[in-house]
Amino acid sequence: MPEHRLKAVLYISDPVKAKGTGLMPRELPEIYQKSRRNNAANGISGLLSFTSNQYIQLIEGKVKDVDRLFDKIQADSRHTNVQVLAETNISKRYLEAHALKLVSSMPRYPAIRAFIRDHSEFVVKLSQSQQALLGIKRPSRRDSYAGTRLRLERWPDFKRIRQTPSVIEFCAHLASGVRSYDDMTRRMTPETRSITNRLLTLFDEMGILIVDTLDDKTPLVATQVNRDGFYQKMKMFLAKR
Amino acid sequence: MEYKKLAIVGELGAGKTQLVSTLSEISPFETEVESTIDIGKQFTTVGIDYGRIRLDEQTALGLYGVPGQERYSFLWEMVSKSIWGLVILFKYAEHADMANLDHLLSFFEPGQRKTPCVIALSHIENAGAEQVEDLVEEIQTVLKAHQLVAPVIEVDNRAKDSAINLLYTLTAISQY
Numbered sequence: 001m002p003e004h005r006l007k008a009v010l011y012i013s014d015p016v017k018a019k020g021t022g023l024m025p026r027e028l029p030e031i032y033q034k035s036r037r038n039n040a041a042n043g044i045s046g047l048l049s050f051t052s053n054q055y056i057q058l059i060e061g062k063v064k065d066v067d068r069l070f071d072k073i074q075a076d077s078r079h080t081n082v083q084v085l086a087e088t089n090i091s092k093r094y095l096e097a098h099a100l101k102l103v104s105s106m107p108r109y110p111a112i113r114a115f116i117r118d119h120s121e122f123v124v125k126l127s128q129s130q131q132a133l134l135g136i137k138r139p140s141r142r143d144s145y146a147g148t149r150l151r152l153e154r155w156p157d158f159k160r161i162r163q164t165p166s167v168i169e170f171c172a173h174l175a176s177g178v179r180s181y182d183d184m185t186r187r188m189t190p191e192t193r194s195i196t197n198r199l200l201t202l203f204d205e206m207g208i209l210i211v212d213t214l215d216d217k218t219p220l221v222a223t224q225v226n227r228d229g230f231y232q233k234m235k236m237f238l239a240k241r
Numbered sequence: 242m243e244y245k246k247l248a249i250v251g252e253l254g255a256g257k258t259q260l261v262s263t264l265s266e267i268s269p270f271e272t273e274v275e276s277t278i279d280i281g282k283q284f285t286t287v288g289i290d291y292g293r294i295r296l297d298e299q300t301a302l303g304l305y306g307v308p309g310q311e312r313y314s315f316l317w318e319m320v321s322k323s324i325w326g327l328v329i330l331f332k333y334a335e336h337a338d339m340a341n342l343d344h345l346l347s348f349f350e351p352g353q354r355k356t357p358c359v360i361a362l363s364h365i366e367n368a369g370a371e372q373v374e375d376l377v378e379e380i381q382t383v384l385k386a387h388q389l390v391a392p393v394i395e396v397d398n399r400a401k402d403s404a405i406n407l408l409y410t411l412t413a414i415s416q417y
């Protein structure tokens with residue numbers, strides 16, 4: 001049944017700068033909210049992300065629906081330089097019922113990883129920065145973090161991990177700069193180290209941990225700890241609660 | 242006298258007044274400080290909530306609840322001097338006002354100025370997990386555009402332990 005054939009389009013584009021006070025494209029909320037309703041009505045599922053000043057979108061659905069939508073999108077004056085990364089027939093949808101999901105990072109979504117895995121032929125044509133946007137170079141989860149540099153790309157979702165004082169301290173530490181795993185754990189007891197490893201694995205699974213190997217040239221940011229008098233007094237105040 | 246400010250910025254009804262009063266209540270010296278001015282509801286949107294946590298004889302953290310709407314940005318000026326921390330309060334809704342968050346972050350620049358910053362979501366007890374997740378992604382999209390790595394946490398402004406947790410998080414971030 002040709003009308004039941006499915007296809008997907010993955011593209012990137014540049015927002016047309018509507019001069020505002022901030023760093024976001026002014027039209028994004030409008031595009032997102034309208035598209036969410038449209039797609040639900042039109043049987044389209046999609047992921048949209050605004051990262052590194054570019055839009056990335058994956059849309060999927062019946063061939064004629066996707067074609068019709070993508071024609072509109074290409075003609076939309078709120079963005080320019082639309083580059084198709086992949087346009088392909090698919091045998092199943094990668095996204096769930098979501099009409100349109102706005103995501104802060106594409107690589108965190110299993111659907112996009114599965115799509116790339118199944119259609120890897122387009123990957124070779126991508127530039128380094130395009131690959132980075134899609135998280136293609138991202139090293140997969142590892143058994144040991146020895147010899148790595150670590151940083152949190154975002155704080156964890158606290159629905160998935162309890163916000164205990166030590167988790168908060170650890171996140172504050174890892175979110176503030178690139179840390180060497182070896183330096184960080186050198187003076188830890190075996191128990192603390194094993195808790196640390198478990199947290200890192202969890203953050204890795206959540207897709208929020210950036211792991212570089214030490215031979216990468218990323219400089220370690222020497223973050224000074226600033227435990228001034230005010231900090232000490234806040235700690236004392238909090239300890240009494 | 243060492244005096245720093247905690248700015249609590251949020252939209253209408255997000256819980257600024259509630260959070261300032263919960264935190265002030267926790268302070269053991271509350272009776273010694275000017276008590277929170279009890280302003281009638283019609284003034285809440287144009288005024289600043291004020292409270293204070295006295296840490297010792299010489300040191301205090303001032304609490305300032307400030308409306309987050311862009312038209313009140315003249316009020317942001319006064320709290321941005323000697324600011325110690327920034328709490329951006331959101332009341333649960335289907336969509337976050339991304340443009341406003343964008344504007345707030347451009348004004349306060351917590352990343353560049355190293356101001357500890359927490360995004361706190363209130364009134365989410367009746368929202369579904371997926372709805373909250375979508376809202377968090379909208380917020381994270383804006384944080385990412387500002388290259389700001391800041392926690393997005395749930396808060397109940399009426400609960401002391403929740404308010405304390407917020408302060409704890411800001412304090413932890415303030416070390417770096």
Ligand SMILES: Nc1nc2c(ncn2[C@@H]2O[C@H](COP(=O)(O)OP(=O)(O)OP(=O)(O)O)[C@@H](O)[C@H]2O)c(=O)[nH]1
Binds near residue numbers: 286
């Ligand atoms: N469920 C819930 N209710 C809250 C929370 N914080 C505040 N409230 C309630 O929400 C209402 C509005 O709270 P306010 O503290 O007045 O909000 P505001 O930000 O000061 O509002 P404006 O001054 O009008 O801008 C009050 O009825 C509070 O009791 C919260 O975290 N959870």
Ligand SMILES: Cc1cc2nc3c(=O)[nH]c(=O)nc-3n(C[C@H](O)[C@H](O)[C@H](O)COP(=O)(O)O)c2cc1C
Binds near residue numbers: 034057069074076
């Ligand atoms: C980056 C970007 C992504 C878009 N994604 C969608 C989408 O997923 N669904 C949609 O209906 N419109 C999307 N649009 C908007 C379309 O270009 C077009 O304005 C819209 O479909 C017109 O809807 P209407 O025919 O109901 O007025 C997008 C626009 C841009 C700039």
Ligand SMILES: [Mg+2]
Binds near residue numbers: 257258259285290306
């Ligand atoms: Mg108020």
